[in-house]
Amino acid sequence: MDFELNYFFIYFICSLLISCLLPLLSFLIGPRTITREKLSAYECGFAPFGNARLRITVHFYLVAILFLVFDLEVVLLFPWCFAIPIIKTKAFWLMIYFFFILVAGYIYEWRRGALEW
Amino acid sequence: MVKYIGAFDSTAYDLLNLLPEIFLLGLVIFCLIYLSFYAGRSFHFIYFKVGFTFMQLGLGLCFLLHILNLINWPAHTVQIILGGYLVCDLFSFFIKILITFLGLVCGFISYTYYKNQHTKSYEYILLLTFSLIGSMVLISSYDLIGFYLSMELVSFCLYTLAASRYNSVYSVEAGIKYFIHGCCISGIYVFGVALFFLIAGTTNFYNLHLNLTDFFLDFTLVQQPDFTINFLEFIFFSTASVAILALPFFKIALVPYHFWIADVYEGSPLPITAYFSIVIKLVMAASVIRILYSLLLSVLPILKYIILLYALSSIVVGVLSALAEQKIKRILAFSSISHSGYILIGLVPMKYSSLGATINYTLIYALTNVIIFAFLLMTIGAKSYNTRRAIIYVSDLGLLKNTNFFLGLCFSIALLSFAGLPPFAGFFVKFYIFYELWFAGYTLSVIIMVIMSLISTYYYLRFIKCLFFSLNRKVVQLTQTNFLNKIIIILSTFFLSFYFLWSAYFYLILTCVGISVVPVHIDEYFLWFLETAYENNDITFFYGFRT
Numbered sequence: 241m242d243f244e245l246n247y248f249f250i251y252f253i254c255s256l257l258i259s260c261l262l263p264l265l266s267f268l269i270g271p272r273t274i275t276r277e278k279l280s281a282y283e284c285g286f287a288p289f290g291n292a293r294l295r296i297t298v299h300f301y302l303v304a305i306l307f308l309v310f311d312l313e314v315v316l317l318f319p320w321c322f323a324i325p326i327i328k329t330k331a332f333w334l335m336i337y338f339f340f341i342l343v344a345g346y347i348y349e350w351r352r353g354a355l356e357w
Numbered sequence: 358m359v360k361y362i363g364a365f366d367s368t369a370y371d372l373l374n375l376l377p378e379i380f381l382l383g384l385v386i387f388c389l390i391y392l393s394f395y396a397g398r399s400f401h402f403i404y405f406k407v408g409f410t411f412m413q414l415g416l417g418l419c420f421l422l423h424i425l426n427l428i429n430w431p432a433h434t435v436q437i438i439l440g441g442y443l444v445c446d447l448f449s450f451f452i453k454i455l456i457t458f459l460g461l462v463c464g465f466i467s468y469t470y471y472k473n474q475h476t477k478s479y480e481y482i483l484l485l486t487f488s489l490i491g492s493m494v495l496i497s498s499y500d501l502i503g504f505y506l507s508m509e510l511v512s513f514c515l516y517t518l519a520a521s522r523y524n525s526v527y528s529v530e531a532g533i534k535y536f537i538h539g540c541c542i543s544g545i546y547v548f549g550v551a552l553f554f555l556i557a558g559t560t561n562f563y564n565l566h567l568n569l570t571d572f573f574l575d576f577t578l579v580q581q582p583d584f585t586i587n588f589l590e591f592i593f594f595s596t597a598s599v600a601i602l603a604l605p606f607f608k609i610a611l612v613p614y615h616f617w618i619a620d621v622y623e624g625s626p627l628p629i630t631a632y633f634s635i636v637i638k639l640v641m642a643a644s645v646i647r648i649l650y651s652l653l654l655s656v657l658p659i660l661k662y663i664i665l666l667y668a669l670s671s672i673v674v675g676v677l678s679a680l681a682e683q684k685i686k687r688i689l690a691f692s693s694i695s696h697s698g699y700i701l702i703g704l705v706p707m708k709y710s711s712l713g714a715t716i717n718y719t720l721i722y723a724l725t726n727v728i729i730f731a732f733l734l735m736t737i738g739a740k741s742y743n744t745r746r747a748i749i750y751v752s753d754l755g756l757l758k759n760t761n762f763f764l765g766l767c768f769s770i771a772l773l774s775f776a777g778l779p780p781f782a783g784f785f786v787k788f789y790i791f792y793e794l795w796f797a798g799y800t801l802s803v804i805i806m807v808i809m810s811l812i813s814t815y816y817y818l819r820f821i822k823c824l825f826f827s828l829n830r831k832v833v834q835l836t837q838t839n840f841l842n843k844i845i846i847i848l849s850t851f852f853l854s855f856y857f858l859w860s861a862y863f864y865l866i867l868t869c870v871g872i873s874v875v876p877v878h879i880d881e882y883f884l885w886f887l888e889t890a891y892e893n894n895d896i897t898f899f900y901g902f903r904t
Contacts, residue, residue: 327440344386351393 302354313342374438374445377422377453378493384415385486392479400477408479409471412486413464420457426450435873437499441561444499446873452496452643459636459723460489462845466731467628469839473737474626481521485632488514492640496647501550501560501601504648505543508604512539515637519625531624538617542607549600556593562652569594569656591657598653598660602667605648609641609697610690612671619678622690627737630686631730634693635723642700642719649704650712650874658707665705669802671698676813683750685733688816692775695813696722702806703790706797709875713868714789720867721774721786721856728771728849731842732764735835748833751820755827760834764843765824767850774853776817777810782856789864 316338324331349355372379388411396404427450435446464485491510498504516539520532554560557568607614622630653660675695682688700722703715736748748754757765774783787810795803856863 341386344390348389348393351397353398 299357306349306354309345310342313338374426374436375443377419377426377457378490380422381415381419381486381490381493384411385483385490388412389483396479402472402475402477404479405471405476405482408482409464409468412482413461416457416461416464416486416489420454420461423450423454423457427454437563441563442500442503443494443497444562445497447870448643448647448874449497451870452639453493455720455723456489456492456496456636456640459639459727460485462727463628463632463635463730466727466734466842466845467631469842470626470628470734470737478521481518484514484518484521488518489636492636495640496643498647499562499651501553501562501565504644505546505550505604508608508644509543511637511640512543512608515629515633518629518632519621521629522626525624527624528626529624531621534624535617535621538614539607542603542614545600546604549597549603552593552597552600556590556597565652566656594657595660598657599663601648602645602653605641605645606667609638609645609700610671610694611667611697611701612674612694613667615671615674615694618694619682619687619690622693623684623686627730627734630689631726631734634689634726635730638693638697638726639719639723642697642715645701646704646712646715646871646874654704654707655875661705661707664701665799665802668698668702668705669805671695672702672806672809676809679813679816682816683752685749685751685754685820688751689729692813692816695809696775699787699790699806702802703793705799705802706793708793708797709868709872710864711790711793711797712871712874713864714786714793716867716871717863718786718790720863721782721853724849724852725771725774725783728767728846728853729775731846731849732768732771735764735838735842736833751823752827754820754823754833756832757824757835759832761838764835764838764846767846769821769824770850770853772817772820776814778814780854780857782853782860785857785860 317335320331320335327334388408392404392408395407427447430445430447430450435444437444464482488511491507491514495504495507495511498507516532516536519535520529522528550560553565557565559565559568603614607617610618622633625633649664654664672695675691675693675698679688679691679695682691696718700715700719703711703718705711733748736754757768770781774781777783777787791803791806794806
């Protein structure tokens, strides 16, 4: 078995240590003076009003999810770029095929009215 | 002897084997675009009908294409196609034929329900077809990544379909529960894949097999296993195997992963429950057979004791938890847990004949479910005369013999077949599995299974008691009896009742089908395959970690 993953292990341990250490240090060393102003809710410029938990229409989530789908294709495109020397012309046609399906989904959601308010 | 032909390079001939899937995918995408232009933003039953017609026609054609593929296929030949991602063998063609056929039947028996419910979105039927395409790819996938992707294609459709009756809280609960549990299990599976990649440097079944048999040569060939040889790999391999098995075992609902099934069966709409237990069960059983026999058990046979544990515990838990249930769907869900235990336990003896027995059991299980759900889907318009509510509990089916005697009889035959009573098919398939296990030396397991099988007759007989010998005067009548459903019920009941005439033939044929799953270690084709694999540029990419 290969043990080149040891480096990753050390890296992982170090990152864990550092990420634990930094909040701990700021917690221990940082100056803390608790005043009334500091404990009260803060909103920029004026006195806080209303509830922070508002009702949001489901369209926001819908748009966010649709955005996510089309954003995630980039995740596929990057390894595709690196794999082109290995899988050659097949890669090109596979990506064309992938985009065809993606565009079909896009047309569907447009016609179905998912992008309208 | 299994011949391996082909290499990790796709040709036009490869794509010919995939023609049914490609055709169906093209049809679904065409239908999606066409209906989105035709329907626009409106929801109406007519668009559903159009989509339904398209999909049933496409599935029918797909069924014929699969049969053509099977007829043209040279027996006992295994071809690895599309860069090692998919495999074509007798087993995959056979299961694909079965699932397209059962998918068609599932669509037909559900049509009454759709019509009565005025199902408004055509996406419903397109999602069903997408999940069928995913299952076809899943059956023939020969790579851990491909297996995962096709499993996700099936699962995502099912998450959506389980929650498709969005105005019902139960349905949404079912969808969300299934989704969250499924995601967790997928994460565990991917962890297992990573471990496999660590020890073998590949995710392809064939290459994994080649690489790992070196590690466990002493485990496979010597009777007394020596755990000191490659101890770390042994630990990694067993961990990875259990992690990988979690995904198909979750989908088929075996015991440590069975918690979702009752809620999902109960919450999701009735056609989807039917689809779960007719098609998805068969697909997942086939994927379990594929992953165990072409990869895990053939590399490390010791794993069979873990499999035995899974199977026995799911039989016991499934039977005992169904005893107290009152709702029809929940009883069917818990009984399906025990049935998947029977399906899995047939894989333990690791013989061709026991594999045949398992495939036989799966097939008869699916067929019995066709009868049961074709019956239940007709109860949608029915109301008990006294209670005026939909049929949910077992007691709601009171005294059906007075109104629909013949349907009640067919339903009872299906239940007796589930229980494993002698003249019906369920007895014979169960008997094959008991026989195989008994003569492989698992006598204690057989005794436990027989006892559990006896206990399980209680809740099947309770249905029959309600149908024929109920004491209260609540009489139910099925008002929406559909001709097609009746025909399907009668044909399936006929098959189950006279199965014993052909059972030996079935056993033989399915054993022959099962042979093609098991890889052969040393073969002249094996050496030829290795040479071509190293010459090919594509394969060095997969072998990168080893060389």
